[in-house]
Amino acid sequence: MTGAATVTETAVTITIDGQPVEVAEGSTIHAACVEAGIDTPTLCWAENLTPVNVCRVCVVELEGSRALVPSCSRPAEDGMVVQTDTPRVRHSRRMVLEFLGSGVDLSQAEDLHHWMDAYGADPDRYGDEGHSVERVDEPVKIQDELYIRDYSKCVLCYKCVEACGDDAQHTFAIAVAGRGFDARISTEFDVTLPDSACVYCGNCVGVCPTGALQFKTEYDLREVGEWRPEDQSVTRTVCSYCGVGCNLDLHVQDERIVKVTSPSDHSVTSGHLCIKGRFG
Amino acid sequence: MTDLFLGADRASESEAAAVDEALRSRDVDPVVRPETERLYTSGRARRAERRHYLLPALHALQNAAGWISPGGINYVAEVLGVPPAEAFGVASFYDLFRTEPPDHDGDTFHVCVDAACQIAGYDDLAASVRASGGHVHLGPCLGQCERAPALFVQGVGGRPDYVPADAEPFELPQAGDPSLRLLRRIGVADATSLESYMAHGGYQALRRAGEMGAEAVLEAVAASGLSGRGGAAFPTGVKWRAVASESGRPKHVVANCDESEPGTFKDRIVMEHDPFAVIETMTIAGLATGARNGWIYIRGEYPLATARLQGAIDAARAAGLLGDDAAGTGHGFDIAIWRGAGAYICGEETALFNSLEGFRGEPRNKPPFPTTHGLFGEPTAINNPETLLNVLDVITEGPDAYRSRGTERSPGTKLLCLSGKVGRPGLYEVPFGTTLGDLLELAGGVAGNGELQAVLMGGAAGSFVGPDSLDLPLTLEDTRAAGTTLGSGVVMAFDTSVDMTDVVVRIAEFFRDESCGQCVPCRVGAVRQHETLVQMQRKGSLSPARRALIDEMAEVMVDASICGLGHTAASAVRSALDLGLIASAPA
Numbered sequence: 095m096t097g098a099a100t101v102t103e104t105a106v107t108i109t110i111d112g113q114p115v116e117v118a119e120g121s122t123i124h125a126a127c128v129e130a131g132i133d134t135p136t137l138c139w140a141e142n143l144t145p146v147n148v149c150r151v152c153v154v155e156l157e158g159s160r161a162l163v164p165s166c167s168r169p170a171e172d173g174m175v176v177q178t179d180t181p182r183v184r185h186s187r188r189m190v191l192e193f194l195g196s197g198v199d200l201s202q203a204e205d206l207h208h209w210m211d212a213y214g215a216d217p218d219r220y221g222d223e224g225h226s227v228e229r230v231d232e233p234v235k236i237q238d239e240l241y242i243r244d245y246s247k248c249v250l251c252y253k254c255v256e257a258c259g260d261d262a263q264h265t266f267a268i269a270v271a272g273r274g275f276d277a278r279i280s281t282e283f284d285v286t287l288p289d290s291a292c293v294y295c296g297n298c299v300g301v302c303p304t305g306a307l308q309f310k311t312e313y314d315l316r317e318v319g320e321w322r323p324e325d326q327s328v329t330r331t332v333c334s335y336c337g338v339g340c341n342l343d344l345h346v347q348d349e350r351i352v353k354v355t356s357p358s359d360h361s362v363t364s365g366h367l368c369i370k371g372r373f374g
Numbered sequence: 375m376t377d378l379f380l381g382a383d384r385a386s387e388s389e390a391a392a393v394d395e396a397l398r399s400r401d402v403d404p405v406v407r408p409e410t411e412r413l414y415t416s417g418r419a420r421r422a423e424r425r426h427y428l429l430p431a432l433h434a435l436q437n438a439a440g441w442i443s444p445g446g447i448n449y450v451a452e453v454l455g456v457p458p459a460e461a462f463g464v465a466s467f468y469d470l471f472r473t474e475p476p477d478h479d480g481d482t483f484h485v486c487v488d489a490a491c492q493i494a495g496y497d498d499l500a501a502s503v504r505a506s507g508g509h510v511h512l513g514p515c516l517g518q519c520e521r522a523p524a525l526f527v528q529g530v531g532g533r534p535d536y537v538p539a540d541a542e543p544f545e546l547p548q549a550g551d552p553s554l555r556l557l558r559r560i561g562v563a564d565a566t567s568l569e570s571y572m573a574h575g576g577y578q579a580l581r582r583a584g585e586m587g588a589e590a591v592l593e594a595v596a597a598s599g600l601s602g603r604g605g606a607a608f609p610t611g612v613k614w615r616a617v618a619s620e621s622g623r624p625k626h627v628v629a630n631c632d633e634s635e636p637g638t639f640k641d642r643i644v645m646e647h648d649p650f651a652v653i654e655t656m657t658i659a660g661l662a663t664g665a666r667n668g669w670i671y672i673r674g675e676y677p678l679a680t681a682r683l684q685g686a687i688d689a690a691r692a693a694g695l696l697g698d699d700a701a702g703t704g705h706g707f708d709i710a711i712w713r714g715a716g717a718y719i720c721g722e723e724t725a726l727f728n729s730l731e732g733f734r735g736e737p738r739n740k741p742p743f744p745t746t747h748g749l750f751g752e753p754t755a756i757n758n759p760e761t762l763l764n765v766l767d768v769i770t771e772g773p774d775a776y777r778s779r780g781t782e783r784s785p786g787t788k789l790l791c792l793s794g795k796v797g798r799p800g801l802y803e804v805p806f807g808t809t810l811g812d813l814l815e816l817a818g819g820v821a822g823n824g825e826l827q828a829v830l831m832g833g834a835a836g837s838f839v840g841p842d843s844l845d846l847p848l849t850l851e852d853t854r855a856a857g858t859t860l861g862s863g864v865v866m867a868f869d870t871s872v873d874m875t876d877v878v879v880r881i882a883e884f885f886r887d888e889s890c891g892q893c894v895p896c897r898v899g900a901v902r903q904h905e906t907l908v909q910m911q912r913k914g915s916l917s918p919a920r921r922a923l924i925d926e927m928a929e930v931m932v933d934a935s936i937c938g939l940g941h942t943a944a945s946a947v948r949s950a951l952d953l954g955l956i957a958s959a960p961a
Contacts, residue, residue, distance in 0.1 A: 147739045150893050150935070150936075153934045161934070162934050168739075182933055186895070186930045189895065189899075189926065189927065189929075193897075193898035194894060197898050197901075219923070220902050220923075222909060227902065227905055250891065250892075250894075259460075265379075266457030266460055267457075267459055272466050272467070273466070273717070273889070274888070274889040274891040275889070275891065275897055277891035277897070280462070281459050281462075282381070282447055283444050283462060290459065291378075
């Protein structure tokens with residue numbers, strides 16, 4: 095995967111939807127959109143991971159480019175003219191969301207729901223007159239008490255692989271296996287997590303955008319209809335296990351810790367934790 | 375071992391020995407590095423060390439045991455310092471590698487099911503192989519469309535891979551034609567003899583290039599107007615110039631010998647029958663660009679071409695034509711061969727780099743381009759054999775004489791792969807500008823019932839044209855203007871007796887099978903497109919709404935896919951619908 099270019103002090107100016115935007119050289123088009131206050135859907139992008147530009151939901155129209163370009167990874171170059179709301183852009187974003195929804199369960203991919211509404215995505219229109227479409231339909235993998243894997247919700251955004259590998263943990267317990275629609279996130283030969291290199295840092299859970307990876311506590315509560323984010327409080331504290339000083343956000347429901355995260359902009363963790371902080 | 379976690383499975387003696395042998399043949403000591411050396415600190419460092427030996431090691435495992443076993447993966451992981459999950463991810467990417475124990479202990483007989491073999495009756499071939507006890511694997515194009523239906527045998531237990539048809543005598547349809555340029559040595563010079571190659575003008579171009587110097591070679595290639603023959607038609611001179619202008623990092627010349635476009639077999643014939651020309655022109659590319667490292671990435675289904683190229687490399691090296699002072703040019707250049715393992719996508723140049731480096735063959739986003747960030751992230755000139763072969767005439771005759779053939783905007787000659795319902799299928803060479811009709815005549819006209827229904831131009835990634843296109847001049851500019859493509863030189867004819875629906879549904883299935891799965895538009899779009907066509911076939915018609923859906927899906931694949939596979943996955947399907955070759959509106 096190509097890493098993001100280094101951000102320097104030199105500024106470049108690009109035009110987005112007719113509006114000039116100045117960003118540091120090396121910033122992405124997506125960063126420029128954020129700067130300009132233009133909301134852009136993303137799925138495989140995260141501020142604490144190297145862009146892999148695989149989901150294509152953030153594509154924009156770039157003058158002079160035959161195809162649309164992924165804004166999350168394309169560095170802004172001086173003089174670029176970008177459009178984010180043309181019929182072509184809207185069509186591609188709608189189709190990407192539709193395609194995903196037609197193949198996997200997006201019910202817990204809450205960040206995507208308003209985009210699906212905004213672009214009019216209708217994932218159900220692919221089957222026709224009793225003709226069914228292929229979906230990822232696999233039993234939930236529950237192999238321990240810490241977290242579960244439900245690949246029927248997986249959009250193959252590669253975030254968990256990146257977090258397990260080069261971008262955070264350097265454990266490399268999981269990778270993409272197989273090809274095409276049959277590609278899955280997997281350990282070697284699909285061995286169970288306890289038999290794999292997994293160290294239970296939970297950083298894959300931390301970056302998963304669709305609920306395919308989930309704390310066992312959250313999964314159990316959802317199964318009995320008791321998962322109530324609106325009743326949860328979040329308390330920030332510092333992990334007490336060692337001297338590193340990781341910030342923890344404790345998500346508490348009914349006086350019980352149901353999930354632990356770390357702010358992705360935290361200077362120590364960049365959102366990533368170890369088993370002690372994550373599952374303590 | 376340092377910090378790799380390996381399960382309890384261990385490789386068998388034969389698996390370990392096969393991997394050791396594969397590595398030793400590439401001058402790699404198959405011994406686990408001592409613990410003090412952190413071999414795989416992170417991505418780039420691991421990559422630079424040994425990761426690129428993963429593909430050869432996996433081939434060795436597959437051949438030794440008939441599959442990639444957990445013990446085998448652990449052994450390779452330990453020796454190469456690759457995490458087992460990643461090694462498994464790579465192994466499971468390729469058609470020629472099995473990651474489940476085989477249910478038979480013999481060789482695997484790969485039978486092609488793509489268009490040319492489909493209409494030549496691959497099912498009869500498969501049935502006869504099964505009847506004689508062979509284990510059949512139905513799969514994509516094997517690059518032998520001129521002798522369809524095609525068969526490739528994958529050996530096991532130390533037995534080599536082979537193609538039964540390679541034992542048959544080879545004859546070029548245009549043998550003896552004095553106008554041949556790229557094919558002039560084929561069937562004339564002995565492909566296994568450097569002496570014979572030399573006697574037919576071999577290595578004159580490299581010697582001349584050495585006298586001219588890199589700058590003059592770059593100028594000549596640019597002036598010739600030579601463009602890439604793989605389908606994208608990028609100017610070769612521009613590519614080489616860009617690599618030449620890079621400095622401070624190792625540089626590479628890669629021969630893209632992974633031709634897998636259904637209907638394409640030109641590079642196979644060139645490599646099998648004129649392998650020294652590939653080696654010589656790669657050396658010229660190295661001289662011109664300042665690259666010292668040559669790599670041949672060849673598809674795994676081409677055992678004869680692989681052997682011939684290796685023979686040519688060995689002979690050239692022994693004669694001092696490769697090595698520290700290639701042919702006395704003062705430039706050091708050598709070549710290594712890497713075999714692919716069954717993945718159409720690896721013909722895409724950046725997927726090829728990832729595959730060769732030991733990663734999954736997933737294309738990279740561009741920019742950056744290979745000329746600055748190619749193999750191992752370093753400047754790389756990547757060309758296919760046909761493109762490279764043109765350089766011989768450009769150097770020895772000069773660009774003006776080279777441009778005397780073909781048209782102003784498409785100079786030179788073109789190799790065309792004639793298959794399907796033509797009188798004499800095979801590889802042809804004609805000047806750019808020859809019409810489609812004249813080419814079909816040259817190949818013996820339309821076979822079958824003699825009535826032309828359609829021609830598939832450029833392969834599965836190309837498009838169909840109808841009988842009204844026989845006057846189409848075969849140039850880059852004319853085909854583009856006509857809304858079709860020369861692509862990789864596929865010209866596959868169908869007479870009116872062929873059920874085109876079967877052909878088109880199979881093309882859609884091909885893309886469904888061959889999508890790498892990385893980006894959403896192609897991973898899901900190729901599946902939905904195929905499902906829509908299967909449904910159409912069952913109902914016998916395609917409603918206007920479903921026809922519109924195909925266009926909508928095509929639009930996102932063209933606009934938002936990462937690479938050319940997604941960009942072209944709907945091209946042939948849509949052209950078939952537009953031409954009315956398959957069911958359109960309900961009756």
